[in-house]
Amino acid sequence: MFKDENRRNGDKDSLLEQLNALKQEDETLYNILAVDVWALAKTMDEFQPGFWSAFMKNRDLALKRFIDEVMRSKPVDVKRPPYLR
Numbered sequence: 001m002f003k004d005e006n007r008r009n010g011d012k013d014s015l016l017e018q019l020n021a022l023k024q025e026d027e028t029l030y031n032i033l034a035v036d037v038w039a040l041a042k043t044m045d046e047f048q049p050g051f052w053s054a055f056m057k058n059r060d061l062a063l064k065r066f067i068d069e070v071m072r073s074k075p076v077d078v079k080r081p082p083y084l085r
Helices: 002-047 051-073
Strands: none
16 A cells, blocks of 8 residues: 555656656747847847837737637637626
């Protein structure tokens, strides 16, 4: 009985270690991508002044369109409060 419990605890610890490693790898990848985007934007802004500003305006419009589309296609759950629908 103790042997099974110890094995389950070991499996749980191993799983938690794997999850933590994946979280760390995900954060590292996110940071690398952030640096890549920053470098690209800085370089493009040097070659074409105002690039970053135009990019952010386009990104804002695209995000608003995406959110509108998701909201239109999302089924309405009348049990949820109106601000969460």
